[in-house]
Amino acid sequence: MSTPAVIFIVGFLAATLRVATPLIYGTLGELFCERAGILNLGIEGTMFLGAFVGFAVGYHSGSLWLGVAIAAVAGMVSGLLMSLLAVRFGVNQHVAGLGITMLWTGVSLFSFRLIFGESKVQPSVDPFPQISLFGDTPIIGTIFTQYLLTYIGILLVPLVWWIINRTRFGLQIRAVGENPEAADAAGLNVYAIRTYALMIGGALMAVGGAFLSLASVGAFTFGIVAGRGWVCIALIIFANWRAISVLWGALIFGGVQALQLRLQTLGLKLPYELFLSLPYLVTILALSIAGRNAAAPSALLKPYRRE
Amino acid sequence: MSKFRIERAPAPMWVRPLIPFIAIPVTFLLTSALVLAAGANPLEAYYHFLISPLSNSYSAIEVLVKSTPLLLTGAAVAFAFNAGYWNIGAEGQLYAGAIMATFIGITLNNVSPFVGIPAMIVGGFVAGMLWALVPALLKVKLNIDEVVTTLLLNSVVLFVTSFLLNGAWRDPISMWPQSPEIDPGTVFIKLIPRTRLHLGFLLALVVIVIEWFVLTRTSFGLKMRAIGYSREGARFAGIKVNRTMLTVALVSGGIAGLAGAGEVAGIHFHLIDALSDGLGYSGIVIATLGGLNPFGVGLAALFVGLIDTGAQSVSRALGVPVYLGDVVQSTLLLVTLSLFLLNNYRIRKVEA
Incomplete structure (x- = not known):
């Protein structure tokens, strides 16, 4: 193969991992919520909040990792709010989730203006460094020069699989997501388990957002999340609610976007907007083929009330 | 001596309409933390929020201008929610209506307003219906969750919009990502001269009244509400659930499409990327605040405006x-x- 082709493909693969990272965090977060029976449409806003909080803390403290940590805490607060509405009060999950997305979007924009004013110069931080796993080895060395958060994200996939499928806590999450009445009868605290799942989920979503502001961009822009949360909602269906499939789904989605970006830099006149809408259309197509998404947790969207 | 006890039972009828009015002060209390953080006096802030827009006729009319698309997206969402069809796609359907209206507006040339304006209205409605069609069909034919499909199509329509604005419709003169201006004959007439209040507002009010009539005074509305209450029950009662739901979904999309046509034909006169910026999502807020009742939706839309x-x-x-x-x-x-949960509780006086 000619060298330019190799450079193109290597660059494409490296970009795919980068683009897939926030999707991996977001989708794993949503996985916790949905396996526990809660559709969390607050994901888009929680990622936005994570991007803002991560950036604001990182900017002012000088520690990007502190930014990531506080973003995770903010994500937990978001999960707690969703739990209050959808678990405690048992209100309509679609409306509650969208309300949370609108709330965090508004709160983040408001706070950003308050903290950083309306300066013409976009405040920015030196983003996380990329870490090379294989040094100067050709091809593999380039592909695996990534942010630490990307490596952590990839490792989280088997970890989340293990937690959900092999631990007691995971069993409890699945129990309250499939049959809360039976779980309650077996002595589980349905409210508490759903709340924990939402908080863990919120933290993961927010870290996905913080990755965008602290690693890929190094700044907080108003369009930073740009529907990635909705992509995660699609991915979870695509992955049939299974942790391992989340990785493949995120890589495919990331790949489509990375390819589009690469082709654009090559100066090819492509209707890139149509490229960008492909993942959404493919998901709808996948849904139609898979038909009655049988793998969805049985108690998804159903509030549980203790009588 | 008497005591009060809270028990789980449907609250009296008069509680429900009161809830939004309790919610408003609670909301202002909660959000005053942000006002204080911004170094302002919350009371002063809420004076500017609620009173000063109404203190002069120009800004009072501007409230109606802002409410116009909200009345329509709120009515669209409420219509679907009444039948238990969770249309989250008003945002996308609005853009579909706007795209179609723009297409009609830049294609027609020197057209009479008697042709141009109806064409914009019909075009917007039909485009909204078309954008709602795929999720609706998937719902009734394959039982695929409409929340996810309508939500995903909201993102797709934004890509379609920017595809058009960066390509075929890019303004040839300014080269901005905005479409050429629509034909004067397709511009909505002004209701009050020298303001931005346009025909769309009247149209929205008509839609609200029709929706109220359909919901409360027709057998179709009865069927809709039966389905919203219990899909299985409605099916058992012999209602054609799928056919009704399909109609509801399409009409809901059509109403949202009208909102988009109105923004193009009454406000912007060309298509832009940021045409809506969440008007469709606000429709969900408004439908909820209005308790899914068309007149409640009307009040809620004015309030959000x-x-x-x-x-x-x-x-x-x-x-x-x-x-x-x-x-x-x-x-x-x-x-x-x-607060709507208060509906499920009743306070009873018990004699000790």
């Missing part, structure tokens, strides 16, 4: 970031949603 206008006046007068309006709107939604 007031908040939108007020946020700008707070920002101008006190330097509080304009995004306070978004925070107030979403907090109001979440508070109202929670």
Whole structure:
């Protein structure tokens, strides 16, 4: 193969991992919520909040990792709010989730203006460094020069699989997501388990957002999340609610976007907007083929009330 | 001596309409933390929010202008929700209506308003229906969750919009990503000269009244509400659930499409990327605040229009970031949603 082709493909693969990272965090977060029976449409806003909080803390403290940590805490607060509405009060999950997305979007924009004013110069931080796993080895060395958060994200996939499928806590999450009445009868605290799942989920979503502001961009822009949360909602269906499939789904989605970006830099006149809408259309197509998404947790969207 | 006891039972009928009015002060209490953080006096801020937009006729009319698309997206969402069809796609359907209206507006040339305006209205409605068609068909034919499909199509329509604006419709003169201006014959007439209030407002009010009539005075409305209450029950009662749901979904999309046509034909006169910026999602807020009742939706849309206008006046007068309006709107939604639970409780006096 000619060298330019190799450079193109290597660059494409490296970009795919980068683009897939926030999707991996977001989708794993949503996985916790949905396996526990809660559709969390607050994901888009929680990622936005994570991007803002991560950036604001990182900017002012000088520690990007502190930014990531506080973003995770903010994500937990978001999960707690969703739990209050959808678990405690048992209100309509679609409306509650969208309300949370609108709330965090508004709160983040408001706070950003308050903290950083309306300066013409976009405040920015030196983003996380990329870490090379294989040094100067050709091809593999380039592909695996990534942010630490990307490596952590990839490792989280088997970890989340293990937690959900092999631990007691995971069993409890699945129990309250499939049959809360039976779980309650077996002595589980349905409210508490759903709340924990939402908080863990919120933290993961927010870290996905913080990755965008602290690693890929190094700044907080108003369009930073740009529907990635909705992509995660699609991915979870695509992955049939299974942790391992989340990785493949995120890589495919990331790949489509990375390819589009690469082709654009090559100066090819492509209707890139149509490229960008492909993942959404493919998901709808996948849904139609898979038909009655049988793998969805049985108690998804159903509030549980203790009588 | 008598005591009070709270028990789980449907609250009296008069509680439900009161809930949004309790929610408003609670929301202002909660959001005053942000006003204080911005170094402003909450009372002063809420004066600018609620009173100063109504203090002169220009800004009062501006409230109606802001409410116009909200009346329509709110009515669209409420119509679907009444039948238990969770249309989250009003945002996308609005853009579909706007794209079609733009297409009609830039294609027609020197057309009479008697042809141009009806064409815009019909075009917007039909495009909204078409954008709602795929999720609706998937729902009734394959039982695929409409929330996810309508939500995903919202993102797709934004890509279609920017595809058109960066390609075929890019303004050839300014090269901005905006379409050429629509033909004067397709512009909605002004209801009050020298203001931005246009025909769309009247159209929205007509839609609200028709929706109220359909919901409460026709057998179709009865069927819709039966399905919303219990799909299985309705099916058991012999109602054609799928056919009704399909119609509801399409009409809901059509109404949202009207909102998009109105923004193009009455406000912007060309298509832009940021045409809506969440009007469809606000429709969900408004439908919820209005308790899914068309007249409630009307009041809620006017109130949200007031908040939108007020946020700008707070920002101008006190330097509080304009995004306070978004925070107030979403907090109001979440508070109202929670307070609706009061419906399930009743306070009873017990003699000791």
